[in-house]
Amino acid sequence: DDSNIISPFENEPSSSVSNIEQEGPLELNKENVDKVLDEVRPYLISDGGNVSVQNVDTTTGNVYLVLEGACGSCASSTVTMQMGIERVLKEKFEEKLGEVIQVDPNGDGDGNGGKPTELTMEAVQSEVKRISQAITAMGGVVRVVSVDKIGVVEIEFRGPNKVKKGLELALLDVEYVKHVKFVS
Numbered sequence: 486d487d488s489n490i491i492s493p494f495e496n497e498p499s500s501s502v503s504n505i506e507q508e509g510p511l512e513l514n515k516e517n518v519d520k521v522l523d524e525v526r527p528y529l530i531s532d533g534g535n536v537s538v539q540n541v542d543t544t545t546g547n548v549y550l551v552l553e554g555a556c557g558s559c560a561s562s563t564v565t566m567q568m569g570i571e572r573v574l575k576e577k578f579e580e581k582l583g584e585v586i587q588v589d590p591n592g593d594g595d596g597n598g599g600k601p602t603e604l605t606m607e608a609v610q611s612e613v614k615r616i617s618q619a620i621t622a623m624g625g626v627v628r629v630v631s632v633d634k635i636g637v638v639e640i641e642f643r644g645p646n647k648v649k650k651g652l653e654l655a656l657l658d659v660e661y662v663k664h665v666k667f668v669s
Contacts, residue, residue, distance in 0.1 A: 510579035515541045518548055521577045525569050526619035529556055530651035535616060535658075536570060539588050546583030548574060554654035562587070604661035606632045612659050616652070623648045636663030 511517045518538050529535050534556025540549040550570065552562050559565070571585040609632050620627055625644025632638050638656055642649050653665045 510581050511577050513541060513543055513546060513548075513578050513581040517577075518574065521574055522550075522570070523618050525573055526616065527623050528569070529554075529565070530616060530619050530655070531623065531647045532556070532559075533651050533654045534559065534565075535619075535651070535655050537615065542583070546578075546581050548582065548585050549588045550585065551588055553658050554651070557658075603634045604632055604636050604638075604659075608659050609638050609656065609662070612655060613652075616655055620644065620648055620652060625649070625652070627652060630668055636661050637666060638662055638664070639666045639668050641669065642667055 511521070515538050518541055522536055522538065526535060532555055534552060534554040536556065537551045537553060538548065539551050541547075542549075550566070551557070552559075552566065556562055556565060566585060566587050574582055574585060606629065609629050613627055613629055617627065623645060625642065625648040627644075628641040630639040630641050638659075640652070640656070642652060649667065653667075656662050656665045
């Protein structure tokens with residue numbers, strides 16, 4: 486009699502890779518788009534790139550993204566945008582999603598706009614915080630040791646070399662960073 490046998494998978498959550506539980510499409514906003522992009526970031530970072538959300542137009546549903554690091558100059562960036570990023574966003578936002586548009590990070594044309602004129606610890610910490618979830622997911626641990634105004638960033642890192650290289654390229658994308666030095 487098999488009626489008393491209970492499957493260990495019966496009450497398991499779905500085997501989806503997603504870290505976002507959802508009933509129907511998500512609300513389209515910058516925070517949710519960023520959370521969904523956390524699913525593709527590990528793949529981009531392992532190739533020395535990343536993606537950030539510049540803007541989400543809730544009226545049109547258009548999402549404006551900046552491909553960073555190796556992804557920004559990669560010949561396959563269009564394929565990455567359409568087959569990877571856009572597909573994941575469509576799964577989560579369904580018909581709320583308009584176009585997914587790649588934008589030039591330097592194309593904002595607003596002059597200095599109150600940005601710092603030298604490298605700051607806050608700028609480096611902000612970038613590390615932005616990609617830390619992906620770094621952790623791939624077995625990496627990172628800590629900013631010091632930031633020099635002339636552009637040298639000292640980082641303590643443990644983890645796979647591919648992730649280390651991705652971290653280095655992401656940090657080199659931070660304005661005024663000239664060199665990333667890994668220390669132990």
